[in-house]
Amino acid sequence: MRRALVLGGGGVTGIAWETGVLAGLAEAGIDLTLADVVVGTSAGSVVGAQILSGLALEDLYAAQLMETTRETSARIGTSAILRFVAASLWPRDEQRARARLGRAALKVRTGTGSEPKAVIEQWLPSRAWPERRLLITAVDAETGEARVFDRDSGVPLPDAVAASCAVPLVWPPITINGRHYVDGGVRSITNADLAAGCDRVVVLAPVTFALRRSGRIGSQLASLGSSIRSVVISPDAQARKAIGRNVLDFAHRAASARAGRAQSVSVAAAVTSLWSVRG
Numbered sequence: 001m002r003r004a005l006v007l008g009g010g011g012v013t014g015i016a017w018e019t020g021v022l023a024g025l026a027e028a029g030i031d032l033t034l035a036d037v038v039v040g041t042s043a044g045s046v047v048g049a050q051i052l053s054g055l056a057l058e059d060l061y062a063a064q065l066m067e068t069t070r071e072t073s074a075r076i077g078t079s080a081i082l083r084f085v086a087a088s089l090w091p092r093d094e095q096r097a098r099a100r101l102g103r104a105a106l107k108v109r110t111g112t113g114s115e116p117k118a119v120i121e122q123w124l125p126s127r128a129w130p131e132r133r134l135l136i137t138a139v140d141a142e143t144g145e146a147r148v149f150d151r152d153s154g155v156p157l158p159d160a161v162a163a164s165c166a167v168p169l170v171w172p173p174i175t176i177n178g179r180h181y182v183d184g185g186v187r188s189i190t191n192a193d194l195a196a197g198c199d200r201v202v203v204l205a206p207v208t209f210a211l212r213r214s215g216r217i218g219s220q221l222a223s224l225g226s227s228i229r230s231v232v233i234s235p236d237a238q239a240r241k242a243i244g245r246n247v248l249d250f251a252h253r254a255a256s257a258r259a260g261r262a263q264s265v266s267v268a269a270a271v272t273s274l275w276s277v278r279g
Contacts, residue, residue, distance in 0.1 A: 003202075003275065004195035005035035007044025008217075009185035010206025011247030013256040014043035016064040017239055018204045020260025021267075022051060023061035028268045030275055032202055033057070037133045039194045041184040043206065045136045045164035046123055049157060052130035060125075064257035085211065094187075094214065099144030102182050105168035106141055116171045117162040129157050137184025137191045138163040141173045146187045148194060170248070193220040200274050201230040206247070208234050231274050236263050 007018055022032055033051045040048030050060050091097050121127070129151030136149045138160070149160035155176055163174040163181035173180040184191060189210060195201045201224070203217060210216045221230050235243060242259035244252045 001200060002036045002198040003034075003200040004037040004039065004198035005032045005048075006039045006190050006192045006195055006201060006203040006205075007041065007047045008190035008192075008203065008205040008207065009042030009044060009183065010189075010243075011043055012250055013243040013247045013252050014206030015046050016253040016257035017206050017235060017243065017260035018044065018047045019050075019057070019061050019064050020257040020262075021204055021233060021264045022047070022260075023057045024261040024264025025268060025271060026057045028264065028272075030268060030271050032271075032275070033132075035132070035202075037135065037195060037198055039135045039137070039191055040161075040164065041137045041189065041191050042165050042167070044190070044204070045161045045184065046120070048134050048136070049124050049126075049130070049161050052132050052134055053125040054130075055125040061257060061261065065254045067254075094212065095144040095146075097144065098139050098146075098186050099142065101168050101186060102139060102141030102144060102173070102180070105166075105173055105182050106180060108169050116166065117158060117174065120162040120165065121158045124158055124161065127157055135194050136160045136164050137187065137194070138166075138174075138181040139184060139186040141168075141180040141182045146184075146191075147181065167248075188215040188220065190217050190220065192217055193223050196224055198224075199228060201228060202271060202274065203230065203232040205232060205234045206243070208232075229274055231267070231270050233263075233267050233271075235259070236266070239263050 038048045138147045140147055149155050159176050163176060164184040166174050166182045168182045173182050189207050190203055190205050192203055205217060208217060213219050217232055239259035242255035
C-alpha cells in the first residue's frame with residue numbers, strides 16, 4: 001500500500017494551519033510525514049519541504065507561534081482576484097488560460113524574483129531535497145504548462161518552492177533555467193491528481209475554491225480511480241475565523257496554527273482509519 005499526503009495552497013496562514021494539523025495528528029500518534037509521496041502546492045510546498053527536512057514537527061509548530069517583525073504581510077488585491085477568476089473561466093483551454101494569467105504577471109511590477117527566494121530560504125530548514133518523494137508544483141508563465149519539480153529535476157529546492165509560491169500579480173515570477181514560473185495553485189489549489197499510484201490519500205486544503213471542475217479536489221481524487229481511499233481536511237469554522245480574510249497576513253499566523261492543532265482532534269479518527277490500513 002502506498003500513501004500520499006497532499007498539501008494545498010493557502011498563503012501564510014495556510015502554512016500555519018497545515019503545520020498545526022500535522023503537529024496535532026502526530027501528537028495523537030498519526031505521523032503523516034511518513035507518506036510515500038508528498039505533493040506540495042504553494043503554501044503546501046513550503047510545508048512539504050519543512051516536514052521532510054528532518055526537523056521535528058513540534059519545532060516547526062513552535063516556529064509558527066513566534067511573533068515576527070521581519071516579514072511584511074501582502075494582500076491579494078481586488079484586481080488580482082478578478083484576473084484569477086477570469087483565467088478560471090476564459091479561455092476554455094486551461095493551459096491557454098494559465099498562460100494568459102502568467103503573461104499578465106510578467107508585466108506587473110511586483111519586485112524582483114530574488115526577494116521571495118530570499119524569504120523562502122529563511123523558511124526552509126534545509127536547502128537539500130529530501131530522500132522521501134516530494135513533488136512541488138508550478139506553472140510556466142509564458143506557456144501555461146504545468147511543471148512538477150522533484151529531486152531529479154536538477155532544480156534547487158528553494159527555487160522550486162519559491163516558484164510554487166509565486167502568486168501572480170502579488171509576487172514576481174521565479175526564473176529557473178531561463179524559464180519564468182508562477183504559483184502551482186494557478187493549475188489547481190491542491191493538484192491532488194499527482195497522487196497517482198497511491199492507494200490512500202490525505203489532503204490538507206486550507207482553500208478549496210475552484211471554478212473549473214478539473215481543479216476541484218473531489219474531481220481530482222476521483223480521477224485516481226474508484227479503489228482510492230481519501231480524506232480531505234479543510235479549515236473548520238474556528239479555523240476560518242482564525243485565518244481571517246487575508247491569507248497573506250502574518251498577524252494571523254499563530255492563531256491559524258493553534259486552530260489547525262485544535263481541529264486535528266476532530267479529524268484524528270478519520271485519518272487514523274485511512275492511514276493505518278495495510279495491504
